[in-house]
Amino acid sequence: MDINTIPKSPGIYMMKDYQGNIIYVGKSKSLKDRVKSYFINSNNHSRKIKRMIKNIDDISIITTDTELDALILECEKIHEIRPMYNTLMKKYENYRYIKIDKEKLIIDVVSYIKDDRSIYFGPYSMDKKLEEIKMIIIDLFNLPNCKKI
Structure with missing residues (x-):
């Protein structure tokens, strides 16, 4: 996906590896700005994020009407998919x-x-x-x- 075609609306983004596996799900009030942030100033990222970025082959997005809708959808997707880089929400039941x-x-x-x-x-x-x-x-x-x- 071309980052320049991503809208500035709220929603979720799903980062996929070369096999098509979703490795990370995130949400944002501005999808374009958030996704772009992964690929600029990468010196400020943690080792984990740098490793994740190296594994990204494609990005899918789902736009939502509000930031709250994006948050709820993000939680549902993380619970359903359990991506490897979403460590904070892996224990969803907590x-x-x-x-x-x-x-x-x-x-x-x-x-x-x-x-x-x-x-x-x-x-x-x-x-x-x-x-x-x-x-x-x-x-x-x-x-x-x-x-x-």
Whole structure:
């Protein structure tokens, strides 16, 4: 893929090796700027990134409407594909999300994203702080605070 043809819109990029295997999935609010950053000023990159760049043969992109959509799609793709260079999110089950059910106006902390009409924020790795954040949001927006029995 020619980097100059990549749009400046939000979305995800999937870097592939010469065998077509996806080795890295990333997201950005400006795909063109983010992908380009891998190939300029490479002296500032870590050894891991330099090694990954040497293995890139092709790049696929998927544009999204918003940066949040890109984040959710990135998480789904990493969970599905488990690319070798996405080390921070390999333990996908350790991440949590703040879920807001728009119909019931209930906020909760969950460990997965469902295809429902709720709004999800995350992923976050700070379990203890998430409950605190949840209570702040409930208080701030005067939402019901239903406890599960």
